[in-house]
Amino acid sequence: MRAPSTRAAPLRALLLRTRSVGTRSVLANRATTVSLVAILVLLVAALAAPVLTALAGTSPTAFDTGALDANLGGLPRGGFGGISSAHWLGVEPGSGRDLFARILYGTRVSLLIALAATAVSVVLGTVLGLVAGFFGGWADAVIGRVMDLLMSFPSLIFMIALMSVAPAANRELLLVAVLGFFGWPYAGRIVRGQAMSLSRREFVEAARALGANRRTLLFGEVLPNLAGPVLVVATLSIPACVATEAGLSFLGVGVRPPTPSWGQLIAQAVPWYAADPLYFLLPGALLFGTVLAFNVLGDAVRDALDPRGGGR
Amino acid sequence: MSLLEVSELSVVFGNGVRAVDRLSFDLDRGSTLCVVGESGSGKSVTSLAILGLLPGAEVSGRITFDGVNLVAARPAELRALRGERIAIVFQDALSALNPYYQVGFQIAEAYRAHRRVPMAQARRVAVRMLERVGIPDPERRAREYPHQFSGGMRQRVMIAMALCLEPELLIADEPTTALDVTVQAQILGLLDELRRETGTSVLFVTHDMGVVAGLADEVLVMRGGRAVERGPVDRVFAEPAEPYTRALLACVPRIDRPVPDRLATVPPMEATR
């Protein structure tokens, strides 16, 4: 590879961002544990959303105008966003839908999209990166160029434009496809680089000398060694996808009502933010906490896998 | 009195590794001491300890340079000595030179760290030094960047930088290890020549017994952070007192003797902590 030259330069710098910051302490370990627990709780809650809402005796789509005060322009009855024994986290102003149920179902939607999009981009990136790095030649040239192109592409603006004209049906699936498509070069580049250096490393040379064929090499030697870097990319891709999906939904081009997602809920809360701050604070805090937890976890995974991080 | 006296020097790193262990030696004005040993024997750490360039390591003992104990010296005192009275040439000139600045500037900067002169004058010193270390077309080369030089030429630049203030002590930390054999000989020749001209004392760190024979007045053999043997070069080569020194000497293939079936190697050492 041409060292720090021409077009590799900005990409190199981009990858620098995913390099270890290397703050290791007891505190960091505790933060990692807390993050991991929080993420697991959230996942379980998302999976069990129907059970939990049934327990709370609510539904994400039922209107409860009785919880609203018509004299106040549809604000929830009572303070704190209408928190009551019937509505644990209050209700949506204007419609009276139960916030606990909507946030829970929104968690389901947001996490599902982020996880699926990450899966798409990681699988796509790993396969194409492997092909490019392991086989080289014209495959590498073509895939490399496409990755360069996609990474220098104004993807957020383009996603906004694309999603704004896309049909109203199957928005979630479309989001997964778009996020996955624009995300794969990040995994692809790292896998390609690793595959290139691995396929020249001694143990792969040795296996080749012993008469192993390409497939055995790929699945037996190269792929297992890629698990670490791929795990890091995947962990850091999840919060990025969560944030992007929320941003798109906030702008009105992502998930559309009545389907809830965190960004979509916050978008709905904007007209009410002064009168009923809990409406945007609750999904907002959940969004922030989730992205933060995944980022902490991503840092921890990287520090654990990066031997250089230890001494710093 | 010796120019440099090291006594009971110990260096312990943050991770508990004792790189140098109660090392003592001295170096007279105008003479050359070669410190030899395998990698990891603590010879490079010793040279960095003299300049106080070991952040995060615990240095104890005494390093007396011209009557001043460098271990206890204040940072400002150390800084005034570095470059001006004690200079160093590192092993890998490519990474030791800053890729972002012209070599002429990097030499001029070293000069100006200790002499209050205008930049233009310092640059003239730099060009003169480049010429003196045998770099052709020094005016033009001074405006070039380190990556535009060959390995040997880069090491010449390092030497020019180290000698521009005529230091009393030059530490050469494996200056030829990264170079081709022919270039090695040129650089060694240059160092020897400059040493004779300036009368600088030299502390030469190497693992190459062949280099020692041609350059040293005295030899210090190190292993595991300790001094194994010390003495005048002729005596040590002719009748090494320690088995380890004999083993090191036996590792050098000799052109005037038949090649043995197996080249001798040094027996491994028990771990010293």
Next chain:
Amino acid sequence: MIWYTLRRLGVAALLLLVICALTFVIFYVMPDDPAQQACGKACGPERIAQIRDTLGLDRPLYHQFGSYLVGVFAGRTYGTGALSVHCGFPCLGFSFQTNEPVWRLLVTRLPVSVSIAIGAAVLWLVVGVTAGVISALRRGSLWDRAAMAAALGGISLPIYLTALLFQYVLVIKLGWLPHPHAVSLFVDPLAWVQSMIMPWTTLALLYAGLYARLARGEMVESLGRDFVRTARAKGLPERTVVLRHALRPAMTPVVTVFGMDLGALLGGALITESVYGLPGVGKLASDAINSADQPVILGVTLFAAGFIVLANVAVDLVYALLDPRVRHAT
């Protein structure tokens, strides 16, 4: 250097062409009938046919794309005869909503976006890079840990959430700041700063965290380099060692990343503007999205893409200027 510049410009031109084609396909081919959209709901078939003719929607696709490209680079005339409308260079079409030329809309909205972007960029560069460099110099200290924890929080905080929080706390609850509104710097500088400080901070918070982490990592690496040790061995003052020898190499990647973020900045400005209701290019885009005003969306997309692509070229050139090794390799 000249060849390098030309080659980069060539790649940029190619990228722009690809983006043009893709956006064109998305906006004029994917929707069912642009003429219907242009005309609105209450619109007779006769009028739709007329619009279709004016926009050239009956002609083959490559022809449409051709005239679109010509319009962007040289201007074009829609329709013929008395009904014809000339659209001067650079022609991005007319808004379906207001019938104004998209280019003029963009130009009038630009100052607001630029003042948000520049203010935020200055803020995050100064705060983020300074914090990161200090962290690197005092690794493991209380400052380092606090700054890095704050940075991690900053990069996890979505812009619109920060914006809503700021507005709720600073404007509604405490009343310290007015609602952000468009004020000209030249008419009332104090009001301008008061109005802009929340959007600046909102946008800067996210990037400051990113840059603090980046600057710290680069600086730590740079401080461990051999040439920094050489600089100390020369007897240079510690300040010169840090500022001249360690900081310079550490800043090169920061500059590169900054150049690439100029593009992402537009996306961020878009969200910031739409939350604070400031009439910038971002607000223009989000309004256009809500009213399905496709020529405006297309115009903003192309404008942003062009800006990003050119910013990338600029970054590559600056990179070559900053790093002599890149300069000579090309």
